[in-house]
Amino acid sequence: MKGCGKNYAAVLKGERDIDILYLNDPALYPHQVRVAVQTSAICGTQIGEWNMSRGPDPYLPHCFGHEAVGEVLEVGDEVNGLSVGDRVIVSWMKASADYHAPPKFRDESGAAVNFGQCCTFVTRGVFPGNRVFKIDESIDTDSAALLGCALLTAYAALKYVTSASEIDKGEIAIVGAGGIGLSVAALCQAFGWSAVCVDTPEVTTYLETQDLGFQFVSTVLARAQRVGKHPIVIVCTGAHSAFELAEKLLPQNGGKMLVIGNPPYGTKVSLEIKPLLYGREIIGVGEKDVELPRDLYELVDLLKTGRLDAERLVRQRFPLAHIQSAFEASVSGLGGRTLIDIS
Incomplete structure (x- = not known):
């Protein structure tokens, strides 16, 4: 039974230092849901936490991970639309604002372990109901595990492209062929748009x-060979050089640069200002552009109809017990998502 046995979690204790700890199962508040996590994905955000490229981490030790698929074990009294046994997506992105404190987890010694509102490298997690979404049983596990971040973020970026004509789109350049970049490429195919991945x-x-x-x-x-040839360039990496390359790929006095990469804090780049006066746009895409649950269920429809093939976006998988090795393998930059099998 998914709700039995010890509750173990990957806990980040310091730079490149993950430990597997046994945690308690705190009682639910009325707005929370307990989920047995099946599979979670490693995102660039977690890599930045693991290697500390995001800067000092004041919350150590803490659980982490922020997109997963699992099964509902328990539902708080104030949560609507979810029932025990439902297959669900857990996402760091939320359908409404948070008004409550996160759950309080402790290890076997009784020491507090920070959990935040969404940490998915855990056997049984507790999440606010606004970050848990029921999903169709027919969606394969690998695709489902990517819906909570990679595919949602890519989908949000492409909403900025849908209004452009085929001539204005041209061939979309995707700079950075990691998990997000390949998700953008897969969605471009689903929409019938021409695209090329640059890395x-x-x-x-x-x-x-x-x-x-x-x-x-x-x-x-x-x-x-491609300077000035791409009216739309989507930057899907935080690498400093990616922004300079993206600028070169745009037409001289126009085009649209969409930024969904995750650069380290303090990253600064030098870009030419003059083209902005002639209509060039630089747009940052993030959680603010995601409409939940609508975007999620539109992605589910693309998966169910076969227009979107997301299984190919998974490069490798590891059990939770080997999550340290999973992170070491994920920093290679060879594209695709790494999945962590929890249950």
Whole structure:
């Protein structure tokens, strides 16, 4: 039974230091849901927490992870639309504002372990109802595990593209072929839009061997052959050089740069201002652009109809007990998402 046995979790204790601890099962507040997590994905945000590139972490030790698929074990009295046994998506993005404190978890010694509102590298997590969404049983586990962040974020970015004509879209350039970048590429295919993924020669050479069905070009060739040729460029990495390359790929005095990468805090880039006077747009895309639950269920429809193939976006998977190795493997930058099997 999913609700029995010890509740174990990946706890970040310091830079590149993860421990598996047994936690208690705190009583629910009325607005909360207890979920048995099945599978969770490693996002660039977690890599930034793990290697401390996001800056000092005042909440250590803490659980982490922020997108998962699982099953409802218990529902608070104030939560509507969810029942025990429901298959659900857990997302760090929320359908409404948070008005309550996060759950209080403790390890076997009684020491407090920070959990936040959404931490998914855990056997049984407690989440506010505004971050838990019922999902169709027919959606495969790998695709479902990506719905809470990667696919939602990519979908939000492409909503800025839908109003453009086919001529104005041209061929969309996706700079950065990690989990988010490949999610954008998969959605472009679902919508019938032409797109190319741009990354380092090492990454593109590797991805071309994986039979993903996407078009890839190296950063070297992009700088040599594609300057000014892409009306829409979507930056899906936090690398400093990605922003400078994206600027070169746009038309001289126009185009639209969408930024959904996750750069380290303090990242600064030098961009030419003059094109902004002629209509060039630079737009940051994030949680503010996601409409829940509507966007989630539109993605589910794309999966159910076969227009969106998300299973190919998973590069590797590890059990929770080997999550340290999973992070070490994920920093290679070779594209795709790493999944953590919890149950």
